[in-house]
Amino acid sequence: EVLLEMLRVGGVSKICMSSVDEGFWHKLSSLKLNKLRLDESPIPITGFYAPCSHPQVSNHLTLLAESLPADSDDEPSSLLASQGNRNRCPVPGILLNTNTLESFYALDKQSLLKAEAKKIWDDIYSGKVEEDSSVLLRFLVISFADLKKWSFHYWFAFPALVLDPPATLVNLKPASQCFTSEEAESVSSACNKWRSKSSTADIPFFLVSIGSNSIATLRHLRELETCQNNGQKVLFGFYDPCHLPNNPGWPLRNYLAYICSRWGLGKIHFFCYRENRGFADLGLSLVGEAEISLSQGRSIGGRSHQNMPNVVGWELNKGKRGLRCISLAKTMDPTRLAVSAA
Amino acid sequence: MMALSQLQRAIQGAVGRITGPRTVSAFKEKGVLSVSEFVIAGDNLVSKCPTWSWESGEPSKRKSYLPADKQFLITRNVPCLRRAASIEEEYEAAGGEVLLDNEDNDGWLATHGKPKENNGAEDDNLPSIDASEINKKNTIQSIPSYFGGEEEEDIPDMGEYEEADNLIETDPATLQTTYLVANEPDDDNILRTRTYDVSITYDNYYQTPRVWLTGYDESRMLLQPELVLEDVSQDHAHKTVTIEDHPHLPGKHASVHPCRHGAVMKKIIDVLMLRGVEPEVDKYLFLFLKFVASVIPTIEYDYTMDFDLGSSST
Numbered sequence: 001e002v003l004l005e006m007l008r009v010g011g012v013s014k015i016c017m018s019s020v021d022e023g024f025w026h027k028l029s030s031l032k033l034n035k036l037r038l039d040e041s042p043i044p045i046t047g048f049y050a051p052c053s054h055p056q057v058s059n060h061l062t063l064l065a066e067s068l069p070a071d072s073d074d075e076p077s078s079l080l081a082s083q084g085n086r087n088r089c090p091v092p093g094i095l096l097n098t099n100t101l102e103s104f105y106a107l108d109k110q111s112l113l114k115a116e117a118k119k120i121w122d123d124i125y126s127g128k129v130e131e132d133s134s135v136l137l138r139f140l141v142i143s144f145a146d147l148k149k150w151s152f153h154y155w156f157a158f159p160a161l162v163l164d165p166p167a168t169l170v171n172l173k174p175a176s177q178c179f180t181s182e183e184a185e186s187v188s189s190a191c192n193k194w195r196s197k198s199s200t201a202d203i204p205f206f207l208v209s210i211g212s213n214s215i216a217t218l219r220h221l222r223e224l225e226t227c228q229n230n231g232q233k234v235l236f237g238f239y240d241p242c243h244l245p246n247n248p249g250w251p252l253r254n255y256l257a258y259i260c261s262r263w264g265l266g267k268i269h270f271f272c273y274r275e276n277r278g279f280a281d282l283g284l285s286l287v288g289e290a291e292i293s294l295s296q297g298r299s300i301g302g303r304s305h306q307n308m309p310n311v312v313g314w315e316l317n318k319g320k321r322g323l324r325c326i327s328l329a330k331t332m333d334p335t336r337l338a339v340s341a342a
Numbered sequence: 343m344m345a346l347s348q349l350q351r352a353i354q355g356a357v358g359r360i361t362g363p364r365t366v367s368a369f370k371e372k373g374v375l376s377v378s379e380f381v382i383a384g385d386n387l388v389s390k391c392p393t394w395s396w397e398s399g400e401p402s403k404r405k406s407y408l409p410a411d412k413q414f415l416i417t418r419n420v421p422c423l424r425r426a427a428s429i430e431e432e433y434e435a436a437g438g439e440v441l442l443d444n445e446d447n448d449g450w451l452a453t454h455g456k457p458k459e460n461n462g463a464e465d466d467n468l469p470s471i472d473a474s475e476i477n478k479k480n481t482i483q484s485i486p487s488y489f490g491g492e493e494e495e496d497i498p499d500m501g502e503y504e505e506a507d508n509l510i511e512t513d514p515a516t517l518q519t520t521y522l523v524a525n526e527p528d529d530d531n532i533l534r535t536r537t538y539d540v541s542i543t544y545d546n547y548y549q550t551p552r553v554w555l556t557g558y559d560e561s562r563m564l565l566q567p568e569l570v571l572e573d574v575s576q577d578h579a580h581k582t583v584t585i586e587d588h589p590h591l592p593g594k595h596a597s598v599h600p601c602r603h604g605a606v607m608k609k610i611i612d613v614l615m616l617r618g619v620e621p622e623v624d625k626y627l628f629l630f631l632k633f634v635a636s637v638i639p640t641i642e643y644d645y646t647m648d649f650d651l652g653s654s655s656t
Contacts, residue, residue, distance in 0.1 A: 018562070019419070019558065019562040020564075021539075021556075021591075022556070022564055022591075022592060022593040023400070023591050023592045023593070026592035026593065027592075053393050053419070054419070054420070054421055054642070056421050056423070056535065057419060057421045057535060057537060059419055060419065060562055062418065062419075065400060065591075065592065085395050086392060086395070087392075087393065087395045087417075087418065088395070195392070196392070277391065277393060278391060278392030278393040278394075279392070317561070324563070326563060326564060328564075328593075330566065330594070331592070331593045331594050
């Protein structure tokens with residue numbers, strides 16, 4: 001019983017994963033009026049996320065005005081804005097904005113989710129993940145923008161590949177308890193270095209390799225084989241947006257699918273990287289050990305690419321499956337604005 | 343009153359256009375910042391408190407006198423664990439406030455001032471907030487009946503998650519609690535709290551930084567700006583904190599009006615100099631944010647660089 005209780009705490013948290021800035025809806029409105037009009041084709045968008053930076057709140061995948069493409073060709077380039085920094089790691093996503101509420105409800109959510117998951121699955125097999133690891137976090141938003149009432153219905157999905165049989169969590173502890181003090185110091189400083197360098201600050205998945213001299217280095221995923229050949233201890237690290245002490249955040253799921261499908265590893269250590277006030281905090285960060293059944297891994301490599309696992313991922317709203325709705329009449333309705341300015 | 347303030351804004355706009363942004367430093371004399379000093383101070387804030395970053399905002403609202411990629415500073419998703427009113431009660435009891443400026447009732451309250459004699463804690467920060475205590479207070483005990491059970495919905499019923507999850511999606515893993523799967527944590531202590539995006543812009547008329555607040559409720563939905571006033575010190579809520587258009591972002595946001603910023607900063611700088619501390623312009627925003635903490639006492643944004651206010655020499 002005790003054992004069961006201990007293992008149960010490891011569930012991957014998916015509480016309150018999305019957040020939409022008001023600017024996103026303003027931009028979507030002008031985009032729809034000026035450019036999209038009745039076009040319902042999917043729009044590539046960029047979400048932003050960052051590791052948890054406060055012990056009491058999780059971070060979210062955030063949509064900002066810059067998440068959307070420019071609404072006219074001569075608008076000053078928003079390229080600058082969509083570039084990442086340490087507090088906004090860009091993540092690719094798709095927005096499906098329907099013209100009516102009826103067509104919003106009529107969307108085949110299950111196949112939409114599957115289609116996005118398929119991209120993740122393909123990227124795992126093609127090696128795209130090693131070039132740009134953020135593709136593991138692909139997301140999908142469906143929306144209906146009622147521009148007469150300035151209200152927006154929307155629903156996020158974060159496709160998660162379902163390992164079957166699922167991965168087992170053997171161990172999960174604060175990172176500070178899993179390293180020697182020398183290692184911990186070295187891991188912290190390596191993380192802070194990675195986070196402060198503009199070329200790596202927005203790369204959410206990485207390797208932590210620790211040599212026999214207790215010196216830790218952060219490396220790109222593509223360097224895995226080099227680390228293994230050098231006999232270093234390797235942890236699979238990721239920016240964990242979750243703050244809960246007993247739960248790794250949602251990016252871990254597809255990460256595990258990647259690790260077992262691409263590298264054929266059955267037993268791995270992962271590192272949920274979290275910060276306090278912008279700096280590595282190994283007391284908040286977690287180290288866990290996961291066992292993944294290899295039957296779905298490389299051993300059946302060729303076939304398994306054809307057999308995509310099941311997918312889950314529609315976001316919950318206040319504990320229930322359902323859409324969200326926001327009214328911005330107060331800030332968008334010109335008659336109300338005129339009244340409040342008078 | 344409204345018309346007057348609009349007129350005032352129009353005049354300020356015109357003055358701004360005629361005089362242009364400040365280029366000569368008057369940091370020590372007037373407590374104000376030139377544009378380039380704002381950028382220097384901002385760069386320093388971003389490097390010392392990395393949860394802050396520069397942003398470029400809406401391209402159409404870009405100010406030509408600031409670098410395109412350094413239009414304003416922002417820190418997102420900052421927790422606000424309780425309403426300002428409750429902290430004020432405690433504070434009054436502790437006697438930890440001093441009036442920095444008592445010429446008129448526009449005076450700023452400083453939470454970092456000298457505590458009253460019998461208060462042992464010197465240079466105390468905000469009253470410490472114990473997470474579990476807050477959690478009990480705000481999430482579990484406060485289920486007011488006048489909201490017709492609406493609050494109750496905010497508290498997740500763990501039983502519903504998995505059930506709902508299996509309605510549409512089949513995730514065999516959720517049935518096995520020993521597996522590493524996406525399920526809701528069993529822990530009942532998930533803290534549901536308001537969060538804020540705090541931004542700092544450069545106000546060309548007053549030649550000081552200006553703070554803006556965008557609030558989100560417990561489920562990360564946009565908070566009406568009026569509700570933001572609940573998280574502002576009640577002495578400022580209807581005077582110095584107003585709801586206006588953000589210079590770089592769409593929508594209405596709450597903002598601390600900058601009309602007294604220069605004077606307050608000048609006072610802080612004078613105090614430092616009296617104590618033999620030579621204030622450096624790149625630390626301006628740290629001083630500024632410490633003073634802003636008296637206006638928004640419950641929003642836990644990053645102003646952590648603890649630096650000496652010069653108390654040692656007195």
